[in-house]
Amino acid sequence: MKRAALILLPYSWLVVLFLVPFIIVVKISLSDPALSIPPYSPTLDLSAGWAGLTSFFGALDFDNFRFLTTDNLYWMAYLSSLKIAVISTFVALLVAYPIAYGMARAPEEWRPTLLMLVILPFWSSFLIRVYSWKAILANEGLLNQLLLWIGVISEPLTILNTPTAVYIGIVYTYLPFMVLPLYSALEKLDTSLLEAAEDLGCTRFQAFWLVTFPLSRNGIIAGCFLVFIPVMGEFVIPALLGGSQTLMIGKVLWEEFFSNRDWPVASAVAVILLAILVIPIVLFQRNEEKQREAEG
């Protein structure tokens, strides 16, 4: 009896506030926009009985999805999000790997402190961390002032409100997500394997490439998913640093909903975004489960 209550409480919470909203999104993505409140039709009329139910399902169609395929804006936005997500995941991996490697090779008594230094930005506000780049990247900003002062450039570079600023923002804010799984994979690595490789005549670089890198594979996979998946739906970074030049699907969804008030199209955009993300999400969870079993 008590067990049933314990199961039902979180279960029903998630069904009502996670699963049902989801079904509503799918339903509205199949509806037509209308000038009413709520701004879509049909709405389910249970009082009309069976006739109401059939007319409700009869009125649902795939018009919004057809509309998405005809308008180039959406294609471009999905592709551009995909491109930005792939490139910034790769750059984040390149930046994070040496940091995680350095942490794992640091003296043992330093490691908790280093770990806390990586986690600390993760606890402080995401919005503020993105915002902090605005003053640095602006035309009259600190980076340009510095470069002008050194004499590398003679005219300020335009970085803010371009895709470059978005890449910098993404790599910066998601870096801890990449460093942490890499660190936990590298820290577990048995260093005697490296000594064995060097004894067998490997150079240090060969030993890294043949031993360390393959053994940190799980960390690399986990880190890449942890960056790639949220970046695909990212809204804050392109909105603050990207200007009107950067097209990302999260931003399109937001504008479709809040500016155009076209809920059915916004829902269709969300459904397709999720369909794109289902594959990496499932792969990620499989990878996590495999790792848990291997450790368990």
Added chain:
Amino acid sequence: MRRLSWFNATSLTLGFAFLYMPMVILVIYSFNESKLVTVWAGFSTKWYGELFRNEAFLDAAWVTLRVAIFSSTLATILGTAAAYVLVRGGKFFGKTLFSGMIYAPLVMPDVILGLSLLLLFISVGLDRGMLTIILAHTTFSMCYVAVVVSSRLVSFDRSLEEAAYDLGCTPWDAFRSVTLPIIAPAVISGWLLGFTLSLDDLVIASFAAGPASTTLPIKIFSAVRLGVSPEINALSSILIGLVTIGVISFSITTKRAAIRRMREENAT
């Protein structure tokens, strides 16, 4: 003792400089006299004064704080129950769906979660306000709590619970006097995680908030969209300071507790 190679030392220095430089610059410029954020005109704390006279920010901060406390507390209760059920509950109908629903919100983009919750609130006719933000934040925070607590539940020695049963404890007694004290650190970090996630959330709150209930991130976002302002720098510096103090003191207390436990175990 192995020393750091020059390569590792350089990559650590550069890496941490990259992570911290923007925030350090932001804090420094919050004490700038000039209204132009990028031109240094002398030390001043006037923007902090302006900030504390700005009613709109104070109201939003108060809403945010209440939302964070309520939602993280609710999320801790629900998430701990969910973790317990997942790890100790045995098999039940729809368990795969349940664990799927726990893990999915962790990786789902915020825009999708926000949009779907808003459409739910509208279709059941719930007015948007503080309540809807709390409901939304509880939903995603409980999943984080469940993951943190269940990893602790998996790793601890089950025979302790079994011993409690053998000594005549009811399941509730065993949970309260054996399980809960052991998983307590995970429950507390789950609460803290939920609390900071709620403080920080912009996207989901924007969907779930009504016009009368604006949270601090929403307020900050609409202000910084227009450009950089020294007032926001001051506000950000305060938030960064609070988080730093919180995280450092939490990690010191847990470290002390761990040392004390180790001593006690060695003594017996």
